[in-house]
Amino acid sequence: MAQPNLPNNPDPSPAQPPFVVEMRGIVKRFPGVLANDHVDFELRPGEIHALLGENGAGKSTLMNVLAGLYRQDSGVIKINGVPVTFSSPRDAINAGIGMIHQHFMLVPSQTVTENILLGLDNPRFILNLSRYDSKIAELGKQFGLEVDPRAKIWQLSVGEQQRVEILKMLYRGANVLIMDEPTAVLAPQEIEGLFSILRSMTAQGKSIIFISHKLNEITAIADRVTVLRRGKVTAAGQPARGLTRQQLANLMVGRDVIFNLEKKPVQRGEVVLDIQDVHADNDKGLPALRGVSINVCAGEIVGLAGVAGNGQRELSQVITGLRKCKQGRIYLNGETVSNRSVIFGIQRGMAYIPEDRTHVGTAPNLSVTDNVIMRKYRQSPISQYGLLNMPLAVKYANELKQAYDIIVPHVSTPVRLLSGGNLQRVILAREISGQPQFMVAVQPTRGLDVGAIEGVHRLLLAQREAGAAILLISEELEELLSLSDRIYVIYEGKIMGEVKIEPGEPDPGLIETIGLMMTGTPLEQIEQQGVRVHG
Amino acid sequence: MDLIIVLQAGVATGTVLLFATIGEILAERSGVMNLGVEGMMLIGAMSAFSTTIATGNPWLGVLVAMLFAGLISQIHAFITITLQADQVVSGLALTFLSTGISLVLGEGLSKAGTVSLMPVFSIPVLSQIPILGPIFFTRHSILVYFGYILVPLSWYYINRTRPGMHLRAVGEYPAAADALGINVFRMRYLYVFVGGVMAGLAGATISLAVSPGWFSELTTAGQGWIAVGLVIFAQWDPVRAAVGSYAFGALRRLILDIQGPTMLFGFANPFYYNPYWGFFLQMLPYAFTVIVLVIGSREAMRKRIGAPAALGVPYIRGERGL
Numbered sequence: 001m002a003q004p005n006l007p008n009n010p011d012p013s014p015a016q017p018p019f020v021v022e023m024r025g026i027v028k029r030f031p032g033v034l035a036n037d038h039v040d041f042e043l044r045p046g047e048i049h050a051l052l053g054e055n056g057a058g059k060s061t062l063m064n065v066l067a068g069l070y071r072q073d074s075g076v077i078k079i080n081g082v083p084v085t086f087s088s089p090r091d092a093i094n095a096g097i098g099m100i101h102q103h104f105m106l107v108p109s110q111t112v113t114e115n116i117l118l119g120l121d122n123p124r125f126i127l128n129l130s131r132y133d134s135k136i137a138e139l140g141k142q143f144g145l146e147v148d149p150r151a152k153i154w155q156l157s158v159g160e161q162q163r164v165e166i167l168k169m170l171y172r173g174a175n176v177l178i179m180d181e182p183t184a185v186l187a188p189q190e191i192e193g194l195f196s197i198l199r200s201m202t203a204q205g206k207s208i209i210f211i212s213h214k215l216n217e218i219t220a221i222a223d224r225v226t227v228l229r230r231g232k233v234t235a236a237g238q239p240a241r242g243l244t245r246q247q248l249a250n251l252m253v254g255r256d257v258i259f260n261l262e263k264k265p266v267q268r269g270e271v272v273l274d275i276q277d278v279h280a281d282n283d284k285g286l287p288a289l290r291g292v293s294i295n296v297c298a299g300e301i302v303g304l305a306g307v308a309g310n311g312q313r314e315l316s317q318v319i320t321g322l323r324k325c326k327q328g329r330i331y332l333n334g335e336t337v338s339n340r341s342v343i344f345g346i347q348r349g350m351a352y353i354p355e356d357r358t359h360v361g362t363a364p365n366l367s368v369t370d371n372v373i374m375r376k377y378r379q380s381p382i383s384q385y386g387l388l389n390m391p392l393a394v395k396y397a398n399e400l401k402q403a404y405d406i407i408v409p410h411v412s413t414p415v416r417l418l419s420g421g422n423l424q425r426v427i428l429a430r431e432i433s434g435q436p437q438f439m440v441a442v443q444p445t446r447g448l449d450v451g452a453i454e455g456v457h458r459l460l461l462a463q464r465e466a467g468a469a470i471l472l473i474s475e476e477l478e479e480l481l482s483l484s485d486r487i488y489v490i491y492e493g494k495i496m497g498e499v500k501i502e503p504g505e506p507d508p509g510l511i512e513t514i515g516l517m518m519t520g521t522p523l524e525q526i527e528q529q530g531v532r533v534h535g
Numbered sequence: 536m537d538l539i540i541v542l543q544a545g546v547a548t549g550t551v552l553l554f555a556t557i558g559e560i561l562a563e564r565s566g567v568m569n570l571g572v573e574g575m576m577l578i579g580a581m582s583a584f585s586t587t588i589a590t591g592n593p594w595l596g597v598l599v600a601m602l603f604a605g606l607i608s609q610i611h612a613f614i615t616i617t618l619q620a621d622q623v624v625s626g627l628a629l630t631f632l633s634t635g636i637s638l639v640l641g642e643g644l645s646k647a648g649t650v651s652l653m654p655v656f657s658i659p660v661l662s663q664i665p666i667l668g669p670i671f672f673t674r675h676s677i678l679v680y681f682g683y684i685l686v687p688l689s690w691y692y693i694n695r696t697r698p699g700m701h702l703r704a705v706g707e708y709p710a711a712a713d714a715l716g717i718n719v720f721r722m723r724y725l726y727v728f729v730g731g732v733m734a735g736l737a738g739a740t741i742s743l744a745v746s747p748g749w750f751s752e753l754t755t756a757g758q759g760w761i762a763v764g765l766v767i768f769a770q771w772d773p774v775r776a777a778v779g780s781y782a783f784g785a786l787r788r789l790i791l792d793i794q795g796p797t798m799l800f801g802f803a804n805p806f807y808y809n810p811y812w813g814f815f816l817q818m819l820p821y822a823f824t825v826i827v828l829v830i831g832s833r834e835a836m837r838k839r840i841g842a843p844a845a846l847g848v849p850y851i852r853g854e855r856g857l
């Protein structure tokens with residue numbers, strides 16, 4: 001299919017084939033799933049090509065085929081016009097294709113240089129790291145990927161680790177870089193940094209395949225877009241310029257997506273959750289919360305904004321009883337819940353949507369049925385005389401599957417085989433069906449596609465209208481602004497301030513205030529300095 | 536009771552632990568725990584002794600011991616790496632199996648009499664150093680001297696060479712190593728084999744150098760288990776392993792020798808007059824092993840003491856939700 005050349009794409013020279021990567025008719029089947037159904041994909045030299053699609057559309061599968069991790073059932077891959085077959089990731093790297101996975105493939109206890117040299121033939125035997133340190137520092141400079149080659153991976157921020165991953169591929173001479181949801185783990189300011197790195201790479205002739213669910217990122221960075229839906233291509237290499245968010249969403253899910261759901265005026269009730277001066281340590285034994293005091297009332301959604309790693313995770317754990325509280329108290333409807341067991345909170349109507357869906361939120365190897373009865377298995381009717389009534393549990397699971405649109409062949413399927421959006425629906429179904437009085441939701445839409453995000457948002461708003469008190473912990477400011485009635489901002493374990501959110505478009509002054517608090521300026525100070533203040 | 540002599544003998548005893556511990560460190564660094572050390576040591580001790588009886592060549596005995604123990608370790612490798620079964624269960628089974636094999640094949644060996652042992656000599660100049668000379672460099676088996684070389688060598692291998700870096704990566708994050716074309720399965724088979732070979736060498740060191748002979752399962756007397764404990768104590772580092780092994784070797788000798796004299800520091804020796812006190816002392820190294828193993832199996836503790844992150848976890852390629 002003919003595509004108009006984009007102005008910032010250098011015209012391929014006549015000797016060079018028009019595409020660095022050409023995939024034709026790729027089919028990849030998993031037991032019971034047709035993940036890729038005759039997919040065509042073309043990548044031009046020097047372009048950023050976005051790959052879009054719902055959860056489970058087959059994006060990662062297609063890229064894993066290209067990166068040599070999976071073998072396609074049928075179809076052809078051509079690199080620079082030459083057909084190739086990859087039987088391992090190594091073959092793909094040798095052909096100049098490097099993939100950066102969603103979960104970083106870095107050894108935490110080793111240095112940056114060691115991680116980059118891993119698996120290479122040079123050095124042959126003795127590791128002369130200092131020689132390679134300088135080589136890697138130089139390569140980093142060339143592409144604006146600055147990171148200390150001698151640092152151990154565990155000492156680096158997520159953004160820096162991602163740079164190491166990119167360096168790893170560049171060091172191997174990768175010409176094509178596949179990035180699977182690279183921004184899902186990054187803080188907003190790190191995303192800008194990544195984008196300028198990507199631009200400097202394409203300026204030096206590299207091509208990039210970019211998978212993301214965040215449509216505004218795609219319109220900001222991509223030259224062309226390919227959209228997949230249920231394993232099939234619905235848009236092939238369309239110029240990204242000029243496409244709106246709404247059009248992209250439509251191509252992805254095949255229907256209109258509502259980005260700003262209608263929110264009824266708040267019906268604030270009694271205080272349900274009251275946190276008073278809570279202190280707690282993180283996993284390493286260092287203070288993570290230093291005197292947090294917030295409250296959440298019935299019928300409202302309270303947002304907690306902040307850059308990742310400022311105590312959000314620990315706060316959610318202290319509330320749910322997963323972490324000890326060193327000082328201060330947490331009350332649920334007037335009753336102390338801090339330093340009590342997890343079941344104590346559950347029995348008093350607390351629901352929890354954890355950040356880690358696959359290990360905290362669900363038991364990956366257990367079935368959908370087992371996972372949805374986890375809050376109820378002690379109670380009649382699921383439990384009868386200490387025995388599980390499995391037929392009833394299966395019936396219940398099927399009801400939830402219907403009600404919450406969980407797409408799964410059978411409720412006996414282990415949940416580890418579910419896509420991200422479906423897994424989140426399993427968790428929401430379990431937590432919401434208990435009619436919670438209070439719910440803490442941590443990053444409930446991370447990694448989900450636009451359609452799934454809309455679904456999660458709908459469910460949260462429905463709970464709010466039903467009178468539940470909801471604490472929403474998120475790094476997505478946009479999400480917080482559209483759902484919350486009030487927002488607290490946390491920084492280094494302290495609350496910087498609280499703002500009220502009025503219905504309608506949020507005004508820029510308010511966003512600026514929140515941004516300042518997120519970087520550590522307390523609200524009072526902002527007020528004193530005469531910045532416009534709300535709430 | 537001359538302390539220098541006790542320590543000199545302690546270094547020799549410690550060499551047994553050293554070989555077994557370093558071998559197990561290499562296996563565990565690749566992510567495979569092998570609790571069969573005790574059994575593999577017995578295989579080594581038995582085959583070294585019987586080969587030497589048959590051929591009169593102790594060098595051949597050591598070689599056969601290393602190969603036989605290495606071979607038997609591959610059963611564990613197959614069960615845990617290819618079949619992805621639980622490493623603890625398979626390791627225990629390996630100990631029972633190899634103990635049984637060595638008892639059957641070693642039947643009658645204890646009455647076989649004396650054999651030629653590995654050469655014993657003193658190092659010319661070094662043995663003249665006061666205190667250290669007589670302890671470390673006088674009248675030791677060649678295997679003891681080999682132990683001294685092995686410690687820095689294995690440290691250097693793990694920390695400063697390319698294959699060592701790959702070994703660490705495979706034990707910490709096999710998926711990352713796999714993604715870069717390192718063959719995780721082959722590496723693990725290899726290091727389990729190396730661990731077996733070293734356990735075999737440790738066994739041969741007993742029967743052909745430190746306490747020559749074959750005394751059925753008393754030949755090793757649980758030293759394989761102490762080695763497993765020492766791996767944790769050493770935090771998977773060969774240099775610490777050496778410190779621990781020699782200290783334990785010396786302690787073992789001390790506990791044996793302290794029960795000899797009737798008088799100790801001018802008092803009646805309680806360990807001589809009351810054998811139960813002696814038993815209590817003999818128990819201590821094993822009690823230590825139990826405590827270290829309990830501590831080492833706690834998740835939080837393991838992280839703090841630097842256990843290889845993928846230790847005990849079978850590697851399954853491309854599986855979702857890992």
Ligand SMILES: Nc1ncnc2c1ncn2[C@@H]1O[C@H](COP(=O)(O)OP(=O)(O)OP(=O)(O)O)[C@@H](O)[C@H]1O
Nearest residue numbers: 030033035054055056057058059060061417419420
């Ligand atoms: N290793 C596997 N075994 C079995 N099924 C798989 C495997 N990997 C993917 N699938 C299935 O293939 C389909 C496509 O999955 P894929 O991971 O490619 O989706 P995706 O577009 O990357 O989704 P997401 O946006 O959630 O990352 C899904 O139905 C998924 O359940």
Ligand SMILES: [Mg+2]
Nearest residue numbers: 059060061180
């Ligand atoms: Mg994916």
